Every structure is written in structure tokens, then in C-alpha cells.
Amino acid sequence: MNKRTTVFIGYCKYVSRSGAQEHEIAVSMLKHAFLEFFHTKFRESAVKRDGCGKPYYEENPNLKFNITHCKEGVAVALCDYEVGIDAESMRQVNFRTVKKSCSRGECSYVLGTRATDADGNGRLKQEETKRFLALWTLKESYVKMTGKGLLVPFDTVCFFPPDPCTLREGSTINVKGFDRLCRHYLHVSDRLILALTVQREETAVEPELVWKEYPYESL
Known part of the structure; x- marks a missing residue:
């Protein structure tokens, strides 16, 4: 089977009231996205998890997908290759979290001159x-793609940080990481x-990204 170089990413922005609501919206988005991208119906009962907890579609494991949700949005990614997606909304973060999960260079990128004397709390x-x-x-998107999750120390999953000026509304940027067999992207939409x-x-081939926002009312 010839693999497509297209990645379909659907997302919905809203304010979550519960984890159950987030799951319900994610399933609804997968139903829409499977029909649109894979041209097949999505059955939630066909979703299983491997030994590391990564979800896969039992009826056809070649249909690669991943989901993510946070308090202000849900997103799904579909592809013919292994794929991982993560979403975060703006929230409070302390210095301790940064220093625990980032390399020294990444800490300098995040904190600038405060990197050396920042208080943990x-x-x-x-x-x-x-x-x-x-x-x-x-x-997060990388470890979700690999399926290894929290087994991988985050400070060893390193990226060459993007220029802060490129992190603007509606932008999608390509980010270089330590794993050259992967492509990494950032997309900013409002607080998401x-x-x-x-x-x-084929490392020389750049995937085509298709971003689609689903209105909350349509799900």
C-alpha cells in the first residue's frame, strides 16, 4: 500500500466542563475525521491499546491516529505513518517544572537570564x-508518537527552540528535534x-499538513 504524505489534524476550541465531555468530543471528532481522511467509519469499540498504552485501531492497524485534549480544546491527528499530537492551553507553570523537564539549553530559551537563579516555586x-x-x-507529541509515554525522561527529548517571534496567532512552524527521522510542528490558535x-x-519528503477547525456546535 502506498502511504500518503498528508497529515490531517482536526481541532475544536471550547471551555471544558469535565474529562467525560472532552472524551465525548474527541470521539465525535474521530468519527468525522475517519470519514473525511480514511473514508471509513470509526468505531470506538475498535480502539485498543498496546503494551505501553498507545491507542491503535484494531480493525486496521495501518490507520494511524492520536488524540489530545485540555481544558480549552480537543485535537485529533490522522496519518498513514505513526503520529502523536498534544495540546495545551495557557496555565501557570513554576520554575521547578521547567528545570525538571527541559535540557539546560531549553531552560535558557524559556527563562533567559533568569535560568541560573530562578526559585523552584x-x-x-x-x-x-x-x-x-x-x-x-x-x-508530549513525540513520546505519544513513540508510544513510550512517561518511560522517557522529558529532559532527554530535546528540541532546537523556535524563535519566540514565530509563535504568533494562526502560525504553523517546523521545529527541529533530536530525532531526525521525525517531523515536528507547532500551531498556535488563540490560547491553544x-x-x-x-x-x-522518506526523510527528504515534507508532509502536507491539513488543519481543520471543527466548530463546537457541529460535534
Whole structure:
């Protein structure tokens, strides 16, 4: 079977009231996305998990997908290759979290001159938080793609940080990471930061990204 280089990403922005609601919206989005991208009906009962907890579609394991949700949005990614996606909305982050999950270079990117003397319980400023969440979502999307999850120390999953000026509304940027067999992307929409990791066999081929926003009322 010839694999397509297209990645379909659907997302919905809203304010969550519960984890059950987030799950319900994610399932609804998968139903829409499976029909639109894979041209097949999605059955929730066909979703199983491997030994590391990564979901796969039992009826056809070649249909690769991943989901993510946070309090202000849900997103799904579909592809013919292994794929991982993560979403985060703006929230408070302390210095301890940054230093635990980031490499030294990443800490400098997030905190600037405050990287060496930041107090563990201190809070990040708004722009620092935005830079940290960009890195955090990239790390999450990568470990979700691999299926290894929390087995991988986050400070070893390193990225070459994007220029802060590129993290603007509606932008999608390509980010370089330590794993050269993967492609990494960031997308910013309002208070929602989305990161995508795609495993590629033909490293010279750049995937086509198709972003689609689903209105909450349509799900």
C-alpha cells in the first residue's frame, strides 16, 4: 500500500466542563475525521491499546491516529505513518517544572537570564509560559508518537527552540528535534498551543499538513 504524505489534524476550541465531555468530543471528532481522511467509519469499540498504552485501531492497524485534549480544546491527528499530537492551553507553570523537564539549553530559551537563579516555586511570566508550553507540547507529541509515554525522561527529548517571534496567532512552524527521522510542528490558535510529531521513512519528503477547525456546535 502506498502511504500518503498528508497529515490531517482536526481541532475544536471550547471551555471544558469535565474529562467525560472532552472524551465525548474527541470521539465525535474521530468519527468525522475517519470519514473525511480514511473514508471509513470509526468505531470506538475498535480502539485498543498496546503494551505501553498507545491507542491503535484494531480493525486496521495501518490507520494511524492520536488524540489530545485540555481544558480549552480537543485535537485529533490522522496519518498513514505513526503520529502523536498534544495540546495545551495557557496555565501557570513554576520554575521547578521547567528545570525538571527541559535540557539546560531549553531552560535558557524559556527563562533567559533568569535560568541560573530562578526559585523552584516561582511562577513563569506570560511569554516564558508560552515558550515552555511550546516545548512541553513538542515533547508530549513525540513520546505519544513513540508510544513510550512517561518511560522517557522529558529532559532527554530535546528540541532546537523556535524563535519566540514565530509563535504568533494562526502560525504553523517546523521545529527541529533530536530525532531526525521525525517531523515536528507547532500551531498556535488563540490560547491553544498544538504540537504534532510525524514519523517519516522518506526523510527528504515534507508532509502536507491539513488543519481543520471543527466548530463546537457541529460535534
